[in-house]
């Protein structure tokens with residue numbers, strides 16, 4: 418397994434690498450040797466760093482000639498001397514009934530340090546070719562963001578399934594406002610899935626056979642996925658009711674003294690009290706837990722902020738073609754302004 422180490426600390430966000438007061442705000446070349454290069458810096462938020470064999474390191478942004486020492490890309494084993502992986506704390510989900518979802522899904526990120534790390538030439542992909550840094554960063558982000566459109570469409574299916582299940586257990590699944598909410602969730606999930614499929618179908622195949630998804634569909638889909646995630650969470654919580662966060666623990670529900678109260682009062686329209694409590698715990702884990710909070714940030718920033726996604730969408734869209742279309746229909750001379 419490999420981890421992608423792309424995001425630099427960036428220091429002052431509006432300054433380019435060579436203009437930063439801290440020269441280590443972006444990972445950079447320190448020394449060229451006959452057998453390889455030495456690099457210094459760090460990469461933030463490296464997903465799965467601790468469970469990977471290799472780190473693939475690439476520039477995060479376009480560079481100018483002055484930034485050439487920051488245009489470095491390479492792949493090295495995680496245990497290369499000078500590499501330090503500082504992992505975030507785990508959410509420590511521990512119980513399959515309390516955490517039916519988060520127990521199976523945690524990819525810890527690392528703060529990844531490169532303390533004068535030697536990289537042999539055979540593992541260096543880029544060293545000083547600043548003209549290609551932007552293309553490398555954009556190609557990576559397109560491929561990475563399109564991945565969200567499949568995974569998040571699957572995750573949204575969990576919101577939809579949970580909403581329908583708890584509505585049936587509560588006896589409200591046929592109420593018009595519930596049907597309307599679940600329909601809205603289906604609409605959003607379908608849009609995310611269709612953007613992912615379209616981005617793949619409209620891909621560009623580059624030498625030697627790498628398919629890069631359509632950037633406009635990818636970035637449009639990723640921003641819709643973020644909105645869908647928040648809207649579907651809210652609709653699910655509206656449908657599920659307050660017990661998602663007020664229900665007592667599994668230990669209380671199973672205690673010989675208290676179990677009869679749970680069986681009497683947690684049963685609703687259909688299924689058993691246990692069915693309903695398990696469903697409520699699933700919804701808490703999915704939409705109202707520490708794990709859910711992690712996802713609320715991940716779906717915004719994972720693979721780039723929404724502003725970065727919109728910028729790429731705007732840049733890649735065929736704006737001039739559409740302006741020319743309107744000029745033609747409106748009777749203006751071809752392409753004289755803009």
Ligand SMILES: Cc1cc2nc3c(=O)[nH]c(=O)nc-3n(C[C@H](O)[C@H](O)[C@H](O)COP(=O)(O)OP(=O)(O)OC[C@H]3O[C@@H](n4cnc5c(N)ncnc54)[C@H](O)[C@@H]3O)c2cc1C
Pocket residue numbers: 420421422423424426427430431432460461462463464465526714715718719720721722723724725
């Ligand atoms: C759960 C998770 C997993 C991740 N996994 C990985 C991974 O595996 N590998 C990896 O390399 N990265 C990973 N990332 C990093 C992710 O790509 C970044 O979080 C994202 O690019 C935003 O960068 P940042 O966090 O430094 O925020 P910032 O760049 O500080 O952004 C904060 C705000 O400032 C704005 N901003 C930033 N720069 C400018 C500017 N120049 N002008 C105007 N506004 C600006 C942004 O648009 C945003 O609104 C992960 C992030 C998360 C949350």
